[in-house]
């Protein structure tokens with residue numbers, strides 16, 4: 001908690017470090033009041049579309065909104081010079097679509113988005129699909145109440161899962177590490193679940209919990225905004241999950257953006273909050289070859305740096321955002337359309353060399369610190385937003401504590417100061 005605060009407003013109670021979501025909600029409400037932001041927020045209002053403004057001189061955007069009122073809906077249209085999309089990416093559940101037999105499966109199907117407590121699963125035979133942070137957390141909670149638990153993941157993650165949960169699941173009847181993607185898994189009308197190696201659950205499954213992540217889903221962006229939901233790469237560089245979502249307005253990456261932030265051809269279209277977590281363990285991930293101990297990026301510090309950088313860029317490079325069309329042709333440097341286009345080309349070349357699936361595009365991994373510092377530098381920010389060294393050390397300490405004790409690490413208390421930190425045992 002102490003490490004996730006925005007730089008200008010600490011949490012009030014630093015006697016605990018791992019808090020429940022109502023505390024975070026109260027903090028965000030206090031933050032909005034502190035900065036007098038409520039006056040700017042249009043509650044109960046959905047953005048239904050964003051389209052480019054049809055103006056030959058300058059760029060800009062038309063926003064259409066729908067406000068829910070007590071008895072009716074009010075539609076409005078706004079003309080704006082810039083759009084910052086902060087609509088989140090933990091909402092639209094991803095469920096592998098080619099799993100056979102979903103329609104006729106008699107058991108319960110749930111996505112982790114809708115999971116709240118293990119109580120409804122008491123005495124169930126339960127299959128948890130996916131072994132990311134959600135899958136492991138949900139499986140750990142369920143293992144205390146279910147009769148039998150299967151935790152499934154792709155073969156390539158098998159070692160990671162075993163390392164993550166240790167022996168704790170052994171007593172819970174856990175059968176781990178089956179391959180589960182696409183057509184390789186089948187749910188039968190009799191309530192059994194087939195795994196990719198041909199094995200089948202020994203008895204009827206009461207519930208399947210999909211902890212398979214989320215789409216980047218931004219349905220209100222009109223196609224004319226020129227935002228793609230896949231990278232401009234050949235089909236060979238996609239794995240089956242990438243191919244599944246290709247061409248849809250819902251996928252696991254957003255492009256073409258510089259620094260996960262700014263549309264390279266329409267810089268006044270900005271995205272805050274796209275980067276996401278890293279892996280669960282101190283192991284080298286078989287696919288990405290990335291070794292990590294961390295489980296999350298620090299979302300609020302990430303958002304703050306991104307927002308601060310955008311504001312700084314707008315001040316320093318107004319031409320990029322508000323310049324008259326065509327005038328920017330003579331400018332040079334990174335913060336020009338040509339500069340961003342070239343940087344994007346380099347990034348795509350480097351990405352091809354890595355050979356990773358597209359859904360890892362916004363994965364910062366252990367690179368989050370480098371990303372934050374580099375972004376600040378490139379945007380001309382000389383005073384760092386946070387003491388990154390302190391945050392990184394605390395973050396690593398928490399990650400290691402979590403690996404040592406998956407349950408108990410939440411009882412640790414951290415005290416952070418500007419230049420130092422300490423852990424109270």
Ligand SMILES: Cc1cc2nc3c(=O)[nH]c(=O)nc-3n(C[C@H](O)[C@H](O)[C@H](O)COP(=O)(O)OP(=O)(O)OC[C@H]3O[C@@H](n4cnc5c(N)ncnc54)[C@H](O)[C@@H]3O)c2cc1C
Nearest residue numbers: 004045046047048086087088089090220272273298299300
């Ligand atoms: C299970 C789980 C556990 C997590 N645990 C932690 C944790 O312990 N610590 C941590 O730091 N982070 C945690 N996270 C991550 C954290 O929740 C996110 O990083 C954070 O909420 C992202 O903030 P955001 O503002 O980008 O998106 P969101 O919080 O998703 O907010 C997006 C907002 O945009 C609104 N919106 C969407 N579409 C429209 C539209 N068309 N018109 C108008 N409004 C729209 C939504 O209603 C919502 O209010 C967790 C996430 C999950 C899923």
